[in-house]
Amino acid sequence: MRFATLTVSMVEHISPAKSLSGSVVLPGDKSISHRYGMLASLADGTSKIRNYSTGADCQSTLACMRSMGIPIESGEETLIHGKGLGGLSAPAEMLDAGNSGSTIRMLSGILAAQPFVSRIGGDESLSRRPMQRIMTPLAEMGARIEARDGKFPPLTITGGPLRPIEYTLPVASAQVKTCVLFAGLSAPGRTSVVESVRTRDHSELALREFGVDISHTGHVISVEGPAHLKPLELYVPGDLSSAAFFLVAAQVVSESDLVIQGVGLNPTRSGLLDFLVGMGCNIQVLDVQQTNGELIGSLRVRKSRVRGGRIDGALAASVIDEIPVLAVLGAVSEDGLSVHDAAELRVKETDRIATIAENFKRMGLSIDVRPDGFDVPGRQQFHAAELNSFGDHRIAMAFSIAALAADGPCVMEDASAASVSFPGFFATLQRIAA
Ligand code: S3P
Numbered sequence: 146m147r148f149a150t151l152t153v154s155m156v157e158h159i160s161p162a163k164s165l166s167g168s169v170v171l172p173g174d175k176s177i178s179h180r181y182g183m184l185a186s187l188a189d190g191t192s193k194i195r196n197y198s199t200g201a202d203c204q205s206t207l208a209c210m211r212s213m214g215i216p217i218e219s220g221e222e223t224l225i226h227g228k229g230l231g232g233l234s235a236p237a238e239m240l241d242a243g244n245s246g247s248t249i250r251m252l253s254g255i256l257a258a259q260p261f262v263s264r265i266g267g268d269e270s271l272s273r274r275p276m277q278r279i280m281t282p283l284a285e286m287g288a289r290i291e292a293r294d295g296k297f298p299p300l301t302i303t304g305g306p307l308r309p310i311e312y313t314l315p316v317a318s319a320q321v322k323t324c325v326l327f328a329g330l331s332a333p334g335r336t337s338v339v340e341s342v343r344t345r346d347h348s349e350l351a352l353r354e355f356g357v358d359i360s361h362t363g364h365v366i367s368v369e370g371p372a373h374l375k376p377l378e379l380y381v382p383g384d385l386s387s388a389a390f391f392l393v394a395a396q397v398v399s400e401s402d403l404v405i406q407g408v409g410l411n412p413t414r415s416g417l418l419d420f421l422v423g424m425g426c427n428i429q430v431l432d433v434q435q436t437n438g439e440l441i442g443s444l445r446v447r448k449s450r451v452r453g454g455r456i457d458g459a460l461a462a463s464v465i466d467e468i469p470v471l472a473v474l475g476a477v478s479e480d481g482l483s484v485h486d487a488a489e490l491r492v493k494e495t496d497r498i499a500t501i502a503e504n505f506k507r508m509g510l511s512i513d514v515r516p517d518g519f520d521v522p523g524r525q526q527f528h529a530a531e532l533n534s535f536g537d538h539r540i541a542m543a544f545s546i547a548a549l550a551a552d553g554p555c556v557m558e559d560a561s562a563a564s565v566s567f568p569g570f571f572a573t574l575q576r577i578a579a
Pocket residue numbers: 175176177247317318319320321323345465466489
């Protein structure tokens with residue numbers, strides 16, 4: 146098995162917890178931050194973004210936009226001085242997407258329309274992730290893209306005038322959908338994406354906020370180009386995928402009562418909550434509001450009796466990022482968890498089916514692995530172990546939550562990977578655990 150390794154390594158020691166209590170504030174949603182960062186750069190003027198994700202992935206997006214001449218001030222608020230759809234300048238060096246699949250895939254749609262050649266790559270993990278899924282539609286639109294071995298980063302993108310297309314997604318991927326829609330902003334006419342499985346719609350909501358002519362009818366999403374984007378004041382809700390670690394933590398620790406503040410509750414993401422409630426988790430949604438087209442609310446979660454569950458079909462696509470921590474929940478549940486139709490897990494930051502199985506083995510837990518998922522029996526005893534993130538943020542956090550239920554202290558190697566989406570994760574865990 147090959148796993149990613151990070152150059153900056155950090156070890157965290159995690160002790161078993163008896164109780165979890167208090168309030169949790171999450172970083173801004175990763176998916177929404179990327180989109181706001183890119184679109185604000187293409188807007189005609191200055192956008193002000195509050196609660197932009199502090200995670201390394203979203204900072205990679207800002208760094209790429211800065212490298213193309215967009216002035217960005219990061220502080221309490223993120224100020225992005227957009228220069229319009231044609232305002233980017235050729236980067237002097239290769240753009241660095243770091244660990245971020247969203248950055249490379251979504252930004253490629255923008256790069257494909259530029260009157261310059263650009264190169265974009267990232268770390269070792271990103272360099273192993275498939276890019277044909279964006280290369281195919283962008284080539285159809287008229288862009289020239291070269292990749293390592295024809296499919297891996299770094300990409301060399303020779304941009305230019307694009308033609309609009311109608312593209313049916315062969316894999317359920319919001320990144321690919323977004324890539325094509327972002328390219329369509331510059332193509333004269335109507336660019337459409339057809340998706341048979343609904344994926345997160347943050348791009349559609351953001352594009353509408355920025356004033357783009359966008360329609361969504363049935364399975365077809367279309368944008369009219371060339372577009373003009375207006376600058377905005379935006380607020381990024383807390384990241385539901387980060388909330389998932391604490392929703393599960395409250396089920397693995399015997400006395401738990403947490404409030405998670407200001408979380409994004411977009412219906413294309415909140416299948417997670419329906420699934421958890423269906424398993425028996427006691428979750429209350431408080432103070433729901435809308436901001437920039439996105440739903441936001443707080444979640445109160447308490448320890449409950451958790452039955453088993455099955456994830457397949459469209460649900461698998463909608464909770465794909467939460468599956469590592471749901472695997473942990475499956476092992477403490479009464480009837481276990483069965484995951485199907487989730488082969489995409491194999492091409493995430495790590496092969497997550499393999500990295501989940503490896504950490505299960507280290508904790509003495511059983512799991513049966515299949516090419517597209519796994520079965521985890523319930524009512525298992527978690528044993529103290531040396532765990533490893535293998536450089537994957539969600540594996541670092543999922544198994545740190547598992548460690549709270551172990552029969553002794555655990556070690557998490559390469560724990561710093563968590564900062565890709567949640568730099569304050571371990572400090573938060575320490576603050577709420579007793
Ligand atoms: C994302 C889409 C999903 C998800 C990723 C973020 C997005 O990836 O796993 O973490 O922001 O659009 P895919 O598009 O590959 O399914």
